[in-house]
Every structure is written in C-alpha cells, then in structure tokens.
Amino acid sequence: MQFHSLSVFDKDKCAHFFEHLTDYFHEHHHSENQDSETYENLLYTVKRPYTVEMLDQIDEWMGLPKRMWREETQREVMLSLYAIRYPDTLLIESLTDNAKSDIYRLSAYLHFTHHTYSIWDEDTRKGLEKLGIIIPSVEQADPFIYGAYVSAIELLKDVAPFTCFLEHDVPRQRLFQSALAAYGREA
Numbered sequence: 001m002q003f004h005s006l007s008v009f010d011k012d013k014c015a016h017f018f019e020h021l022t023d024y025f026h027e028h029h030h031s032e033n034q035d036s037e038t039y040e041n042l043l044y045t046v047k048r049p050y051t052v053e054m055l056d057q058i059d060e061w062m063g064l065p066k067r068m069w070r071e072e073t074q075r076e077v078m079l080s081l082y083a084i085r086y087p088d089t090l091l092i093e094s095l096t097d098n099a100k101s102d103i104y105r106l107s108a109y110l111h112f113t114h115h116t117y118s119i120w121d122e123d124t125r126k127g128l129e130k131l132g133i134i135i136p137s138v139e140q141a142d143p144f145i146y147g148a149y150v151s152a153i154e155l156l157k158d159v160a161p162f163t164c165f166l167e168h169d170v171p172r173q174r175l176f177q178s179a180l181a182a183y184g185r186e187a
Helices: 002-007 011-019 021-029 036-045 052-062 071-083 090-094 103-114 122-130 143-159 172-185
Strands: none
Touching: 011 021, 011 143, 011 172, 021 172, 036 052, 052 071, 052 103, 071 090, 071 103, 090 143, 122 143, 122 172, 143 172
C-alpha cells in the first residue's frame, strides 16, 4: 500500500503546501509546545556515545512519560541506535515488543541520533494524507510503515522547489516534518 501511494504521487497537489512551507514550519516548530530552543540544543548535545540521560532529555522534550523499561530493553534500544543506518528501518523489526512499543519515542531517538530520520507524528501523517500520500496510523514501531513515512518526507524534499529550503539550524527532515504537521492540522 505504501509503495502504491508513493508511485502515484501528484506534485501538483503539493503546490499550496510548497508555497506556504516556511510559514507552516514556523507555525509548528516555533510553537510553544514544540520548544524549538530545547530541540535545537538537543541536536548538538545528543552524540556518541549515547547515554540514558540523553534519551531522558529527548523524552522530556517530547513530553513523554518516564520510560518503564528493564535494563535489557534499554540496552537493546541503545545498541539499535548504533546499528540502524539511514534509510534502513528494517532493523526495527528485530527489536522486542517492549522496545518497539512506542513509535513516537523510537522515532525521536532515531531523529536525534542520526538527524536524517523523521519524528513520527500523527499530524504529519495527516499532512501527507492531504497530499495524497496515505500512511496508516500506528502506535507500535512497524519498519515498513515507518520506512514509508520517512521515504514520503524524503520524496517531498526531492520534488520541492528551492524556495522551500530556508536557512535554519534544523535538518531538512525536521523542516518538512514540522511543516507537514502544521499542514495536517489545518482545516
């Protein structure tokens, strides 16, 4: 299903989105609940070797409750952050159920450790849907659905006009993911 939605992608549907992309980005990324300053600091403070405290900082920025993972699960996730390489998402399938139980958390860890993965967000998924790219809603990390989500955002970057690439400290995946989130919330 994801392959089909990407193969019938219609660039003309994106004209309005591309025209207002920078406004959408600022609306979402610089909103009070996104705390852009903390986000931008995390881009530079989360680095190898990864620590549990770094994951805690990401969780705090995301507004997620404290992880209730056993030490083995925590170690498994930490090791996967070293092993997963963009654009690969298939290694997510090898994680235990507890480790992949929260796509929001796992995608945020991937984003801050690699800067190339997009943070899973329901509003972003809805923004893609408005553009005709159907990505199913999930709670648990599914490597195929998350991979299609990441690929769809990458596709938008590839077809976007140069005017969409404003100078900013955030990775382009975040630029497009934030804009799509604001676009997905728009009535």
